[in-house]
Amino acid sequence: MKNIPSVDLTDFLSDDPKRKQKFIDEIGKAYEDIGFVALKGHFLSDTLVDNLYDEIKKFFSLPLETKSSYEIEGIGGQRGYVSFGKESAKGRKVGDLKEFWHFGQYVEDNDELKKEYPDNVKVKELPKFNAVGKETYQMLEKTGVYVLRALSLYLGLDEFYFDNFIKNGNSILRPIHYPPITSEPKDAVRAAAHGDINLITLLMGSQGKGLQVQRHDGEWLDAIAEPDEIVINVGDMLSRHSNNKLKSTIHRVVNPPRELWGNSRYSIPFFMHPISEMPLDCLENCVDKDNPKKFDDITAGEFLNQRLIELGLVKK
Numbered sequence: 001m002k003n004i005p006s007v008d009l010t011d012f013l014s015d016d017p018k019r020k021q022k023f024i025d026e027i028g029k030a031y032e033d034i035g036f037v038a039l040k041g042h043f044l045s046d047t048l049v050d051n052l053y054d055e056i057k058k059f060f061s062l063p064l065e066t067k068s069s070y071e072i073e074g075i076g077g078q079r080g081y082v083s084f085g086k087e088s089a090k091g092r093k094v095g096d097l098k099e100f101w102h103f104g105q106y107v108e109d110n111d112e113l114k115k116e117y118p119d120n121v122k123v124k125e126l127p128k129f130n131a132v133g134k135e136t137y138q139m140l141e142k143t144g145v146y147v148l149r150a151l152s153l154y155l156g157l158d159e160f161y162f163d164n165f166i167k168n169g170n171s172i173l174r175p176i177h178y179p180p181i182t183s184e185p186k187d188a189v190r191a192a193a194h195g196d197i198n199l200i201t202l203l204m205g206s207q208g209k210g211l212q213v214q215r216h217d218g219e220w221l222d223a224i225a226e227p228d229e230i231v232i233n234v235g236d237m238l239s240r241h242s243n244n245k246l247k248s249t250i251h252r253v254v255n256p257p258r259e260l261w262g263n264s265r266y267s268i269p270f271f272m273h274p275i276s277e278m279p280l281d282c283l284e285n286c287v288d289k290d291n292p293k294k295f296d297d298i299t300a301g302e303f304l305n306q307r308l309i310e311l312g313l314v315k316k
């Protein structure tokens with residue numbers, strides 16, 4: 001059974017205003033409620049997806065010594081490799097059972113922002129890894145642009161309101177490997193309950209069981225996508241900006257039952273961030289008598305830094 005609503009981006013891209021409006025209403029309502037959708041009609045081709053999985057499986061199979069040579073001090077894990085157990089969810093001491101890689105923005109036309117972001121890290125052992133990562137990054141970013149246009153219209157803003165905030169934004173593509181579980185994990189889980197930091201997250205690889213989403217009544221639902229779907233959810237930045245009209249829902253990745261401990265999980269979230277100076281102040285049209293302003297004014301850059309400290313990736 002499917003637990004999160006499905007939407008089709010080709011509705012939004014169609015010339016028929018009724019189909020476009022249908023997409024806006026469906027995704028808007030889903031985000032006011034559960035905060036998650038499964039979306040088809042995105043810009044990832046099957047070949048690109050296959051190539052990406054091949055490359056990331058090859059990367060995580062490299063010797064630890066090689067992977068560790070791509071773990072860079074002083075940039076809060078924002079590019080390159082982050083080793084097993086290093087990140088813990090906000091408020092938790094135990095590290096998640098995962099290792100991951102970060103691809104960051106490819107700024108090609110803005111020197112100021114190019115200077116602000118750490119450079120992407122090249123994996124010498126795998127000649128195709130970086131090009132495949134870049135193409136995936138750009139296709140997910142393109143998908144996200146249209147999703148945010150639909151949400152702008154849903155919120156009563158200009159369709160292109162987010163465009164200039166996300167152009168050259170500080171987004172991150174994070175291929176994650178959850179390795180086989182080899183001994184009783186006690187309190188540790190693949191990914192402990194958390195909300196995402198960014199505007200929206202576009203997640204590849206949620207076709208099998210593992211990802212769970214928490215309903216308002218506290219019940220956990222499996223979020224499983226069809227083969228041609230990606231999962232897209234609201235992050236804390238968009239929840240703040242919309243004065244919590246759009247919900248950043250708590251989710252987690254549970255450990256598999258013991259008989260499946262031997263299987264790895266690979267998932268690939270694209271955390272869509274704006275440029276750091278975007279103000280996340282609650283939008284005027286999301287604040288009224290019945291919905292008073294719930295969050296202090298803050299920029300995206302300040303908010304991100306606070307949260308990276310809480311995740312154990314940046315030192316105070």
Ligand SMILES: O=C(O)CCC(=O)C(=O)O
Pocket residue numbers: 176191196203205206210211251252253267268269
């Ligand atoms: O592995 C997954 O399916 C989801 C991971 C996740 O929620 C995250 O990295 O923020």
Ligand SMILES: [Fe+2]
Pocket residue numbers: 194195196201251
């Ligand atoms: Fe997440």
